[in-house]
Amino acid sequence: MNCLEVQQALPEMMDGQGHDDLEYQAHLKTCPMCSELVAELELIASTAGQLAEADEPAPRVWVKIAAELRAEGVIRDTEVAGRPVLVPAAKRRWNAWWLVPVAAALVAAGGYFIQPRPAVPVASQDAPGVTRTETAPVVASNEAPRADKAVAAAQNQKSTVAAARDESSSNAPLMTASTSDQKLLDGVSPDMRSAYETQLRAVNAYIRDADAYVRRNPDDEDARQHLMDAYEQREMLYQMALDHVQ
């Protein structure tokens, strides 16, 4: 085989298919140009495999999925909904998640309408719902008209922060941020408790400040982004505490 023949045959020969072709192998052994070409193409292919899990989606993706599943009734209230579920584990793991639903719901509370029901975990007293102007998936209740109204309001791209607050304040009391904070602190070791307490105060202050700014400037995108960042820091703190749980 000459170089042109080898290069024309490459689609069939690469990825191990040319392993038993003696003419092909013989040419590669004697032709530095073709063997370099094959080596480089193989290097590209093997490096590409490392990209399979290279990226992580933003937390808002899960928040939107959960909201949609609620709206469709795929996620349903269960008997233990509203309380963090302790998963006993023989060993601590990177992904212990007994408080993650609480933390994720807190992130949702910062960015979306909350349609509270007695069994649903978490709305923060510190940061009532804020509408994002791009889309506002609704954490659904059984009241479809209310959900439709919320979606329509979001699609009009108008902030309805005040409306959301009025609605949520009239609903039944829910597990508050301070209750879930207390559960988090109860789970960490005594030597780290004071550190987590201080950091919780810091992130809650961030949430309060950002929320106050959003109230005064509902059309200010930076303010809303600060509020989302503040909730993400809170979720990060919860995740760290999970990794530290005794």
Add this chain to the structure above:
Amino acid sequence: MQRSAIAGLVVAACIVTAVSAETRKEFRFTVGPKANIVVDNEYGGITVKPGNANQVLVVAVIHSDKVEVDNSHEGDRLEIESHLLSGADAKSGRVDYELTVPPNVPLSLRSSTGPLSVERTQGDLTLEGADAEVNVRNVSHCHVHVKTMRGNINLTEIRDGHIEINSISGEVHLNAVDGPHVQVESGTGKVFYDGDFGSSGTYAFTTHTGDIEALIAPDASADFSARSMQGSVKSDVPLKPKEHNRFPTELGRSFFGTMGKAASEVILKSISGTIHLRQR
């Protein structure tokens, strides 16, 4: 035997006992080209340096018998974990690790107390430490993700990085760091940047109350937008004005402008921290 000699022997025996409570263990693993390494160490430091292409060497200094080192090597994934036994605390549960790894291997390191140190590698880094100080030096062409609660974060000589840092109250120091994407979020900790913001890329530093300070080279080429909602902003660097700005102009609370060819985009935002741009 004299009493003093006996006392001396007893003291010596205690020292030996104390020293011998510390154990050093070594592990060697052969790994393939798609390997990834996870180290989960509640108490103690983790230091990583590059070594041979397919060998991982782990040296663990275990400080008491209240902690064990577990390891698991399944397929491409190598996991090292400090397993705390009953009664372990930050002192007795401490293990310090030194790893020598293939340069391109992705690493995930976690420690509550740290420190975490990585240098001269090229694989993606995911570093998490509650109180751990995190130091990354001389890495390139990789993703660097760092999260701490109050541990300080120091990144030095990072080239072509895709960097995401999030700390609640740790200070963040970036020295000669550039990349297509550098994102820092800090709550109360200060963010300090010393460099030229690369030849292109997006740099976004956001804080709650932490101050943001950037010390930039005179030949930097960047498009700056800075805003503090309640804090003050200041630029000692002469900037060319821009026509279209990211957010509303407010005297003393925001500034905008370009340097050089505005190759990079730099966005500095804070709720109440101060923002200060200085020239080296």
Add this chain to the structure above:
Amino acid sequence: MTDPKQAKAAEAEAIERAKQGDEAAFEVLYNLHKRRVYSLCLRMVSNPAQAEDLAQEAFLQLFRKIGTFRGESAFSTWLHRMTVNVVLMNLRRKGLPLVSLEETLETDEETPRKELGAQDMKLTGSIDRLQLQRAIEKLPPGYKTVFVLHDVEGFEHNEIAEMVGCSIGNSKSQLHKARLKLRDALKFMRAEKAEKT
């Protein structure tokens, strides 16, 4: 320590609880697979916002049907296939070609490929993954589809042919052309960088 058997058991448990509507279980499943799904979407459409939408759609489709999952194949395989379908449907809706129309490899050259001028920079050692990502983004849609499905995601040519509606030979030739284009792009980037330093 993550024991693969334990991880599989945990996933199986989460699937059963998700069938009962347990939100925490859905979140476990999401966290286990989010990187794979999102990375696949991002490689195919090169736009993070679009990739997020597609990843969201893939998970929603999967979670809506979780009641029908019987465990005949691995959950991850099911999700993987569903994600590819979502992305390909999206590309079809936009009228973007999934594969190029040519059936066989057509070489434009009468002579074998040679290194030319400024592109004379070998790809040795390792490839900068960021540069590779950028180069993949710039591939024509048809080449990108086959390259991502084969080299990034690990599908075989017969699977790709079935998914995108082409022949196995076409899939192989598209892949080869994609790799050649990436090789040229990476060498060009290296040459550019070398000139700047």
